[in-house]
Amino acid sequence: MMSRRYRLKWIILxxxxxxxxxxxxxxxxxxxxGKNNVKEVVTAMTTEEKVKLLVGMxxxxxxAGLPGPSEEDKKIPEKVQGAAGRTHAIPRLxxxxxxxxxxxxxxxxxxxxxxxxxxxxxATGFPIETLIASSWDTAVANRVGVAMGREVxxxxxxxxxxxxxxxxxxxxxxxxxxxxSEDPLIAGKMAAAFVNGVQTNGVGTSIKHFAxxxxxxxxMQSNSVVGExxxxxxxxxxxxxxxxxxxxxxxxxxxxxxxxxxxxQSEDLLTTLLRNEWGYKGFVMSDWFGGSDAAAQMxxxxxxxxxxxVSQAEDIIKAVNDGTxxxxxxxxxxxxxxxxxxxxxSFKQTAFSGQPDLKSSAQVARETAxxxxxxxxxxxxxxxxxxxxxxxxxxxxxxxxxGGTGSGDVNxxxxxxxxxxxxxxxxxxxxxxxxxxxxxxxxxxxKRPPTxxxxxxxxxxEMIVAPERLQKLAGESAVAIITLGRNTGEFVDRKVENDxxxxxxxxxxxxxxxxxxxxxxxxxxxxxxxxGPMEVASWRDKVDAVLLTWLPGQEGGHAIVDILSGKVNxxxxxxxxxxxxxxxxxxxxxxxxxxxxxxxxxxVNPFAGVPAEALYDEGIYVxxxxxxxxxxxxxxxxxxxxxxxxxxxxxxxxxNSKFVDKVTVSVAVTNTGKVAGKEVVQLYVSAxxxxxxxxxxxxxxxxxxxxxxxxxxxVVSFTLTAKDLASxxxxxSSWIAERGSYAxxxxxxxxxxxxxxxxxxxxxRKLMAxxxxxxxxxxxxxxxxx
Ligand code: BGC
Numbered sequence: 001m002m003s004r005r006y007r008l009k010w011i012i013l014x015x016x017x018x019x020x021x022x023x024x025x026x027x028x029x030x031x032x033x034g035k036n037n038v039k040e041v042v043t044a045m046t047t048e049e050k051v052k053l054l055v056g057m058x059x060x061x062x063x064a065g066l067p068g069p070s071e072e073d074k075k076i077p078e079k080v081q082g083a084a085g086r087t088h089a090i091p092r093l094x095x096x097x098x099x100x101x102x103x104x105x106x107x108x109x110x111x112x113x114x115x116x117x118x119x120x121x122x123a124t125g126f127p128i129e130t131l132i133a134s135s136w137d138t139a140v141a142n143r144v145g146v147a148m149g150r151e152v153x154x155x156x157x158x159x160x161x162x163x164x165x166x167x168x169x170x171x172x173x174x175x176x177x178x179x180x181s182e183d184p185l186i187a188g189k190m191a192a193a194f195v196n197g198v199q200t201n202g203v204g205t206s207i208k209h210f211a212x213x214x215x216x217x218x219x220m221q222s223n224s225v226v227g228e229x230x231x232x233x234x235x236x237x238x239x240x241x242x243x244x245x246x247x248x249x250x251x252x253x254x255x256x257x258x259x260x261x262x263x264x265q266s267e268d269l270l271t272t273l274l275r276n277e278w279g280y281k282g283f284v285m286s287d288w289f290g291g292s293d294a295a296a297q298m299x300x301x302x303x304x305x306x307x308x309x310v311s312q313a314e315d316i317i318k319a320v321n322d323g324t325x326x327x328x329x330x331x332x333x334x335x336x337x338x339x340x341x342x343x344x345x346s347f348k349q350t351a352f353s354g355q356p357d358l359k360s361s362a363q364v365a366r367e368t369a370x371x372x373x374x375x376x377x378x379x380x381x382x383x384x385x386x387x388x389x390x391x392x393x394x395x396x397x398x399x400x401x402x403g404g405t406g407s408g409d410v411n412x413x414x415x416x417x418x419x420x421x422x423x424x425x426x427x428x429x430x431x432x433x434x435x436x437x438x439x440x441x442x443x444x445x446x447k448r449p450p451t452x453x454x455x456x457x458x459x460x461x462e463m464i465v466a467p468e469r470l471q472k473l474a475g476e477s478a479v480a481i482i483t484l485g486r487n488t489g490e491f492v493d494r495k496v497e498n499d500x501x502x503x504x505x506x507x508x509x510x511x512x513x514x515x516x517x518x519x520x521x522x523x524x525x526x527x528x529x530x531x532g533p534m535e536v537a538s539w540r541d542k543v544d545a546v547l548l549t550w551l552p553g554q555e556g557g558h559a560i561v562d563i564l565s566g567k568v569n570x571x572x573x574x575x576x577x578x579x580x581x582x583x584x585x586x587x588x589x590x591x592x593x594x595x596x597x598x599x600x601x602x603x604v605n606p607f608a609g610v611p612a613e614a615l616y617d618e619g620i621y622v623x624x625x626x627x628x629x630x631x632x633x634x635x636x637x638x639x640x641x642x643x644x645x646x647x648x649x650x651x652x653x654x655x656n657s658k659f660v661d662k663v664t665v666s667v668a669v670t671n672t673g674k675v676a677g678k679e680v681v682q683l684y685v686s687a688x689x690x691x692x693x694x695x696x697x698x699x700x701x702x703x704x705x706x707x708x709x710x711x712x713x714x715v716v717s718f719t720l721t722a723k724d725l726a727s728x729x730x731x732x733s734s735w736i737a738e739r740g741s742y743a744x745x746x747x748x749x750x751x752x753x754x755x756x757x758x759x760x761x762x763x764x765r766k767l768m769a770x771x772x773x774x775x776x777x778x779x780x781x782x783x784x785x786x
Contacts, residue, residue, distance in 0.1 A: 030044050030092055030093055031043075031044045031093060032093060032094035033093055033094040033095050033338060033341065033342065033347070034094060034342060034347065035094070038335050038338045038339060038342070039335065041093050041094075041095075041338060042331050042334050042335055042338070044093060045090070045093065045334065047317060047320055047330070048317070049090050049092075049093070050330055050331070050334045051313045051316045051317055051320075051330075052088040052090065052313065053087065053088055053090060053095065053334055053337055053338075054298065054303060054304055054305065054316065054330075054333055054334065054337065055088075055294075055304075055305045055308040055309070055312050055313045055316065056085050056086065056087055056088070056304065056305060056306045056307045056308030057069055057073045057076070057085070057086045057087065057088055057097070057307070057308055058070060058073055058074075058307055058308050058309065058310070059085070059288070059289075059307040059308075060078065060307075061453060063453060063606065064606065065605055065606035066289070066605055066606065066607075067309045067310070067311070069308075070310050073088075078099075079097070079099050079156055079346075080099050080101065080109050080155055080156055080157055081109065081110040081113045081114065081121075082108070082109040082110025082111075082113075082121075082411075083099050083100060083101040083108075083109055083157060084100055084101055084102050084103075084108070084161060084288070084306075084307070084407065085099075085100045085288070085306045085307040085308070086098060086099050086100065087100075087304065087308075087337075087341075088308075095338070095341060096341065096344070096346040096347050096349075097346065098158040098159060098341060098344055098346055099156065099157045099158050099159075099346065100157070100158065100159045100160075100161055100206070100285075100306070101152070101155070101157045101159075101160060101161060102160075102161045102162065102407040102408065103160075103161055103162050103164075103178070103407050103408045103409075103410070104128070104129050104162040104163050104164045104178045104408050105125060105126050105127065105128050105129070105178075105403045105404075105408055105409075105410050105551075105553065106123050106124050106125050106126050106148060106151070106403075106410035106412070106553075107123035107124075107148065107151045107152055107155055107157065107160070107410065108123070108407060108408075108409060108410055108411065109121055109123060109155060109157075109411065110411070111123075111411040111413075119354070119355070120413070121155070121354065121411075122358070122411055122412055122413035123151050123155070123356070123358075123410055123411060123412065124147070124148070124151060124356075124358055124361035124362060124364075124365055124410070124412065124553075124554065125365065125402050125403050125410040125412035125415070125553045125554035126144055126147070126148060126361075126364070126365045126368060126410075126553045126554075127144075127365065127368050127369045127372060127403075127550065127551065127552045127553040127556075127559075128177045128178065128403055128404060128408070128531065128550055128551045128552075128553070129163060129164065129165075129177070129178055129179055129180050129190070130168070130176065130177055130179065130180065130181075130372075130531070130532065130550055130551075130575070130576065131368070131369065131372035131373070131549075131550035131551070131552060131553075131572075132144060132180070132190060132194075132368065132371075132372055133180035133181045133186050133187070133190050133372070133575040133576075134372040134373070134374055134548075134550065134572040134573060134574060134575050134641070135368070135371035135372040135571070135572055135704070136186070136572075136573050136575065136680040136682075136702055136703075136704055137371060137678075137680075137704040138189050138190060138192075138193035139193070139704075140368055140371045140372070141189075141190045141191075141193040141194040141197065142193040142194065142196060142197040143197065143364055143367075143368065144194065144197065144364060144368050145193065145194040145195065145196065145197020145198040145199075145200075146197040146198070146200055146201070147197075147360070147361045147364040147365075148160065148162075148197075148198060148361075149197060149198035149199065149200065149201035149203055150201050150356060150357070150361070151356040151361060152198065152201065152203045153201040153202060153203050153345060153350070153352060154352055154353050154354065154355065154356035154357075155352065155354060155356065156345065156346075156352040156354065157203065157345075158203060158204060158344040158345055158346050159203065159204040159205065159206055159249060159250060159344075160198055160203065160204070160205050160206070161206045161208065161252065161407070162194070162198075162205060162206065162208070163180075163190070163191045163194045163195065163205070163207060163208075163242075164178040164179055164208050164209065164408070165179060165180060165187045165188070165190075165191045165207055165208070165238050165239065165242065166179045166187075166209055166211070166212070166213050166214050166235075166254075167179070167181075167182060167183075167184060167187065167214055167234055167235055167238070167622060168180075168181060168182045168214070168532070168576050168623070169182070169214035169215075169587055169591070169616070169622055169623075170214065170215070170585055170587045170588075170591040170592070171494070171500060171532050171533040171534075171576070171579065171582070171585060172493045172494040172495070172496070172499075172500060172532075172582075172591060172592070173214055173215055173216070173493060173494070173532070173591075173592075174215075174216035174488060174489065174490065174491065174492045174493040174494060175216060175404075175406075175408070175488075175489075175490055176488070176531065176532045176576070177403075177404040177408065177488050177531035177532060177550075177551060178404065178408040178490075180238075180575060181575035181576055181623075182575070182576045182577060182622055182623030182624065182638065183575065183623060183624070183638070183699055184233070184234055184235075184236075184237035184238040184241075185237070185238070185241075185699050185700065185701075185702070186238075186575050186699070186702070187238035188237060188238035188239070188240070188241025188242050188245070189241065189245075189702075191207055191238060191239075191241075191242040191246070192241055192242045192245035192246040193246075195207065195242060195246035195247075195248045196245075196246045199246070199247075199248070199249070202343075202345060202348075202350065203344075203345060204248070204249030204250060204282075204340065204343065204344065205248045205249060205250070206248065206249070206250040206251065206252045206285060207239065207242050207243075207248045207250075207251055207252070208251070208252035208254070208287065209252055209253070209254035209255065209287055210239055210251050210252060210253050210254055210263060210269070210274075210284070211231075211235055211236055211239060211254060211258065211263060211269065212224040212226055212231070212235045212254065212256060212258050212263070212616070213254035213255060213256050213263075214235075214614075215493055215591060215592035215593060215614050216490065216491055216492055216493045216592070217493055217592035217593050217609070217612060217614070218593070218595065218608075218609030218610055218611070218612035219255045219256060219491070219607075219609065220255045220256075220289070220290065220603060220605070220607060220608040220609060221257075221601060221602055221603065221608055221609055221610060221611045221612060222255075222256045222257070222592075222593055222609070222611075222612040222613065222614050223256065223257040223258070223259070223260060223611075223612070223613045223614070224256050224257065224258050224259070224614050224616060225259060225613060225614065225615045225616060225617075225770050225774060226258070226259065226616040226770065226774075227616070227619050227730065227770060227774050227776050228728070228730040228733075228766070228767075228768070228769050228770075229619065229620055229727070229728045229729075229730050230616060230618075230619045230620045230622070230776075231258075231768060232728040232735075232764075233620050233727065233728050234620055234622050236273070239251075240278055243274070243278050243279075243280050244278060244279070247281070247282070248282060249282045249283075249340050249343065250282050250283055250284065250285055250304075250340065251274065251280065251282065251283075251284045251285075252284070252285050252286070252287055253269075253270065253284055253285070253286055253287060253290065253291075253302050254287055254290070255287050255290045256614075258768060259768050259769065259770045259771060260770075260771050261768075262290070262291045262292060262293075262296075262297075262602075264284075264286045264287070264290050264291035264297045264300065264302040265291055265292070265293055265296040265297050265299075265300050265302070266300055266768065267299065267300040267301060268767045268768050269300075269767075269768060270284050270300045270301035270302055271300065271301040272765065272767055273767055273768075274301070275301065277764060277765075281339075282336070282339075282340055283303040283304060283333075283336040283337050283339075283340055284301060284302045284303055284304070285302070285303070285304040285305070285306045286302055286304070286305050286306055287306070288306055288307050289307070289309070289603075289605055289607075289608075291305075292602040292603050293315075294311075294312035294313075294315040294316050294319075295315055295316055295318075295319035295324055295325045298316055298319070298325050298329060298330065298333055299324075299325060299329055301332075301333070303333040303334075303336050303337050304337055316330075358413070362554065362555055365553045365554055365555045366553075366555035366558050366559050366562070367559075368553070369549070369552035369553055369555060369556055369559030369560075370559045370562045370563055370568040370570075371571065371572060372550060372552075372572045373547060373548060373549045373550065373552065373559065373560070373563050373570055373572050374547075374548040374570065374572040374573060374574055374640075374641040375545075375546075375547055375548075375563070375570040375572075375641060375642040375643070375644075376528075376536070376540075376546040376547070376548050376578075376636055376640075376641070376642070377540055377543070377544075377545055377546040377642075378544075378545045378642055378644075379544045379545065380544070381644075382479075382523050382525065382544045382545045383525070383545050383547070383563075383564060383566070383644070384563075384564065384565055384566025384644055385427075385479065385525075385564050385565060385566070387425070387426045387427050387428075387565070388427065388428070388477075388478035388479060389427070389428040389429070389430070389476065389477045389478050390422055390427050390428065390429050390430070390477055390478065390479055390480070390481055391429075391430050391433060391473040391474070391476075391477035391479070391480045391481070391513075391517075392418065392419055392422065392429050392430065392433060392434065392437075392480075392481050392483075393433075393465065393480060393481065393482040393483070393509060393513055394462065394481075394482045394483035394484055394485065394509070394527075395437065395440075395441055395460050395462060395463070395483075395485060396418075396483040396484065396485025396527075396529040397417065397418045397419055397437070397481065397482075397483040397527070398417050398418070398419050398434065398437045398438055398441060399417060399441050399460075399485075400415055400416070400417045400418055400483075400485075400529060400552075400556045400557055401485045401486070401487050401529050401530075401531075401551050402415040402551060402552065402553050402554050402556050403551050403553060404456075404487065404488045404489045404490075404531050404551060405454065405455065405456040405457075405487065405488075405489030405490065406454050406455075406456070406489045406490025406491060407454070407490055408489070408490065409454075409489075410554075412554040413554075414554060415554050415556065415557075416554065416555050416556060416557035416558050417556075417557045418481070418483055418527065418529075418556075418557045418560055418561070419434055419557070420557045420558075421556070421557025421558045421559075421560055421561040422557075422561055424557075424558060424561070425558070425561035425562075425564075425565055425567075427561070427565075430473055430476065430477060433465075433469075433473060436463070437463065440463045441460060444460040444461070445457075445460065448460075454489075454490060454491070455489070455491065456487055456488070456489035456492070457487075459485070459486075459487060461503065461505055462503065462505040462506050462509055463505075464505060464508070464509075465509070465512070465513075467512060467516065470512055470513060470516040470517075471516055474516045474517045474519070474520040474522050475520060477522065478522065479517075479522055479523050479524070479525065480513050480517045480522065480523070480524045480525070481524075481525045481526075481527060481564075482509060482510060482513055482524065482525070482526050482527070482543075483526075483527040483528075483529050484502070484506060484526060484527070484528055484529065484530065484534075485529045485530070486499060486529070486530040486531055486532070486534060487531065487551075488530075488531035488532060488551075491607065493591075493592045494532065496582045499534075500533075500534050500535055500582050501534070501535045501582075502534075502535065502538075502539065507539065510524075510526070510539050510542055510543065511542065514542040514543055523544040523545070524542075524543040524544055524545075525543065525544065525545040525546070525547065525564070526540075526543050526545070526546045526547070527547050527549055527560060528546065528547065528548045528549060528550075529549050529550075529551065529552075529556075530548070530550065530551070531550070531551050532576070533576060533577065533578045533579065534578075535580075535581065535582070535635075536578060536635050536636070537580045537581070537635040540635075547560070547563060547564065547570075548572075548574075549563075566644060566675070569643055569644045569645060569675055569676065569677035569678070570641065570642065570643055570644065571641070571643060571677060571678040571679065571680065571704070572641050573639050573640060573641035573680045573682075574636055574637070574638055574639060574640050574641060575638070576623065576638065577623050577624055577627055577634045577636070577637060577638045578634055578635045578636035578637075579627075579632075579634050579635060580633065580634060580635045584627075584632050584634070586618035586621050586622065586626040586630075586777065587616070587618050587622075590614065590615045590616070590617055590618070591614070592614060593612045593613050593614030593615065594612060594613060595610050595611070595612045596610075596611045596612055596613055599611035615774065616774075617774050617775060617776050617777060618776070618777045619774075619776035619777050619778070620695065621695065621777050621779075623638060624637065624638035624639070624699075625695035625696075625698065626695075626777075628695065628696040628697060629695045629696045629779050630779060638699075639680075639682050639699075641680075643673075643677050643679070644673070644675050644677065645671055645672075645673030645674060645675045645676070645677045645710065646671075646672045646673040647669055647670065647671055647672060647673075647677075647679040647708075648669075648670050648672045648747075649667055649668070649669055649681075649746055649747030649748065649749055650667055650668035650669075650670070650749070651667070651749045651751070652665060652666075652667050652744055652745070652746050652749045652750060652751040653665070653666045653667065653751065654744065654751050654753055656753065657752075657753060657754065658753065658754050658755075658756065659722075659725070659737075659742070659753050659754060659755045659756075661721070661722070662719055662720060662721045662722075663719070663720050663753055664717055664718070664719050664720075665683060665701075665717065665718045665719075665720060665744055665746070665751075666715055666716065666717040666718075667681060667715070667716055667746045667747070667749070668713050668714070668715045668716075669681060669705050669708070669713065669714050669715075669716060670708075670711070670712070670713040671708040671709065671710050671711065671712050671713075672710075672711075673710060674710055675710065676707055676708060676709045676710065677707070677708065678704055678705050678706065678707055678708065679704070679705045679708070680702060680703075680704050680705075681702060681703050681704070681705065681716045681746060681747075682699060682702050682746065682747075683699070683700055683701040683702060683718055683720075683744065683745070683746050684697040684698060684699055684700065684744075684745045684746075685697060685698055685700045685720075685724070685725060685742055685743065685744055685745075686742065686743040686745070687725060687727065687737075687738065687740075687742055688738055688739070688740025688741055688742065688755075689738075690738040690739065690740060690758075691729065691738065692727050692729055692736075692738065693778055693779055693780070694727060697743075697745065700720060700724045700725070701718040701720065701724070703716050703718070720744075722737045722759045722761045723735060723737075723761045723762070725737040725742060725755070726759075726761045726762075730766075730769075732760075732763075733763070733764045733765060733766045733767075734760050734761070734762060734763045734764060735760070735761040735762040735764070736758055736759065736760050736761065737755055737758070737759040737761060738755070738758050739755050739756060739757045739758050740754070740755060741753070741754050741755075742754075742755065
């Protein structure tokens, strides 16, 4: 007979074993992502698990004032050190963690890993997006996407946080270098081509920053105040195209408020427009620490909060418990995230090497850089240059600025400087001058205070070169090259003085080099190694040639020499205007916005700034739309760029003279010069002005020819639909092509087509209107809003 005590012990043991068995069984029978359908997986999740999935694992960089991961998450090793963020895994249900990494010019990860000193993890630094857009060639954007996506995959990353595609509204925009253009058609087409390229590798993208994030000033608390028409035609259109033409896995909402509501909390933007109007099927993530109300973000359809903060998870659970966030809304968000996880390499357990083929990417970086450089001036065909001795001036000649700073930066193994590129290209440079510059740069850098993480180091002033030395150099060298450098980066907008304009030493350098070299019959070339437009009108007449190289990526020095030497014939055109002076910019008076006195901060973090407002009162007259409509002559116009050959355009031919549904436009392009090259074909439409005012003309299509030999002709065709002719009418919330005569211009040739009556292309809902009416700029007699 068992004693009572002994029996009790047995009962307790048996009960414990049964409980254990049941848990194991529950685990085994819990639905598994991929094996069971997504809805079953969602049903099996606890509220805590759902919220875990929707709030990232926290910010791994240790920056004072920014919340970090939970203690529990800190213990989970990162799959890819230095990646911008990751999502929570839920192993019980077969849900893996996703790894997300910046950015637009290449994969941003830690090049050296803790606990792994045997290998390095440098990634390729590609040229900036502004350069890619200046190629006006979607095939170039696609090729960069394919190459970058391969690195994303090989590093074991799931989603690349790119492309960035906000409008370059003002030349001082701090992140313009990460964006494509002042024109939404170029931004949209380039982004779509890039996304399609990246995603062929089985990894995802995040088009960002959705939307109207065209300034950095107080960026986490700045309200972009924009009229409905400008919103649709300028700031949303590129995103719409990218969504429809490339299906990016994710969209990143922006930091700013839009007409009073945080974009990440705007149901109008993220659900009514993005999902219902545009048919978007992926998920939306917030920008890092963006927004002020986690539950509102969830309701609006901002499915993932990045990098994720513990208090956000608590707030969402609270909202579920008190009913302010419904179970349906929560489940909908979880489902959308799971649907993308199903596509990811982490879910598919795709093997990855951690060691991408950097050599082939470097080749893509070099070729791309040559495609987007813009030859601005070339008096008496100074360029291309035969190999000769070069006197090389300017800090950036020896310390090339390959890319911008912040999250758009890339940890690249090397940067090919211009002096290295020239030497590799069989040019000779003055070695003594090189040594002086190298010493000067090293000394100046040593004097700089340390730069905070992500921030841009202050620029180094140019060195003064004594006239006697210039005399000697002018005697000994065939030509002078002066490189002017401008870095640019996240968090801060650029300034007019000494950034948009030249510094006094730069002016003096151009002045003295030009004078002394010209006296000796030697020519002067300026290389602009810059992230955005700058003032050129006051000094360009002093020099013989100007080459805009942008921030050309790690192979920049080679690429510049490919152009200077004529190995590659330049074919880049400006996708952003170079104004004569800053005051000519339509948003000169309202950019970057103003702080709102006395307003209470919505959020407090070291990068948040204070509440501010950016009034976009130039309306649709952004970039060239302003200059051409208001008759303001820029220094170098949108679409401008020279070649070493000449092209002629034949007459514009139309398939019909009356517009019904669509029209085919064709033009013959002939290389009439002496060397082979490519030409950009830009199609502009001047629309009739009935009820709506219109810009003088707008870019409605573009293409690049193939490589044409001298004498060779290519016929390029475009098909325009009514949407391509339409404007957005805020009074009726519709896209409308108004009746009348449309002038279609390519090069110097124009053809006209008639539209018999108004065509309403799309009827939409009124969305995101400004709270108070904006007094916008309008062309005509009263050409002012101020
Ligand atoms: C930037 C994003 C970036 C994110 C992650 C933010 O500061 O605005 O563009 O993707 O950081 O690094």
